[in-house]
Amino acid sequence: MVSSYYGIDVFLGFACMASLFGVYFLSRSELKPELVLDQEISVKYRFYPGNLMRQAGFVPTDFVWVYWSAKVVLFIGSALAISELSADLPTWLIATSLVTTLFSVDLFLLQRRKMRRLRVQANLSFFVDLVNAYLTSGMSLFRSVQQAGEHGFESGHPLAVELRLIAMEIQSGESFQGAMGRLYQRTGVRQLQGLSASFEVGHAAGASMSENLCRQAEAFREQQEELNRKLISQKSITLLFALMLVGLPMFGVIVIFPAAIKLSEIFELLDYLI
Secondary structure, eight states, X not given: OHHHHHHHHHHHHHHHHHHHHHHHHHHTOOOOOHHHHHHHOSSOOOSSOHHHHHHTTOOHHHHHHHHHHHHHHHHHHHHHHHHHHOTTSOHHHHHHHHHHHHTHHHHHHHHHHHHHHHHXXXXXXXXXXXXXXXHHTTOOHXXXXXXXXXXXXXXXXXXXXXXXXXXXXXXXXXXXXXXXXXXXXXXXXXXXXXXXXXXXXXXXHOOOOHHHHHHHHHHHHHHHHHHHHHHHHHHHXXXXXXXXXXXXXXXXXXXXXXXXXXXXXXXXXXXHHO
16 A cells, blocks of 8 residues: 555656656747647648637647646546545446546646637727727828837737737738738637738728728627626626535524524424423
8 A cells, every 4th residue: 555655656756757747848848839739730630629728828839748648647647546445336327537637638728718708808899999090190001000019018918929929920922811811720719810811802902991990990899798697697606506505504503403404493392292
């Protein structure tokens, strides 16, 4: 038993060192223009969810090592812990725990992509208004989008990061239509697909886009207000559920349990008198 626990300790120490290395590796990794990535790799993402990784804000070719390493380490660690600590658990519960652990990295990527999408959606109306303001001042569409990405958001904002990549690709020789067309694929925000198409048409035709951008900004604000109402409703239901989990046991202990004891004493007294 002692030797088995020693083996688990060694494995956990190795897992901690690998985790620190993975965090350092990801901190040194930066998103690159798709033009550069296409030159580096000839095969599209395989054996791992490359599109999900990219929409979550990671470089797929860099994150794939952390992805598979984390899966293997978590799976083996969970199997060792279950075998040593809870050998009497049902087989279906052990299998469910192992499968959940195996896909925990994917769940993390899904949650990160969701939060990244929410941040982008929350600032779309502001971004469109800012681009419209730069266009009105006399800048070209490309310069307006570039300036909005540089000065409209903090440097780590997902939309600012993607707009910087687009500017780098266009400056490297990529067409405006091709660079903007990948904006939806990189973020997964459906509203950006229509916005990119509008930018492409306006850039190709050279027509005034002020009224169109104003309408799109208003539509984005209405969609964001609707999304905020849904989120508030979900948070209210979650809060109510948490209050019920905490409040009902307390109500039983403070009110029902003393009342039940008093009733029991009264019935015992009646039995004694009768």
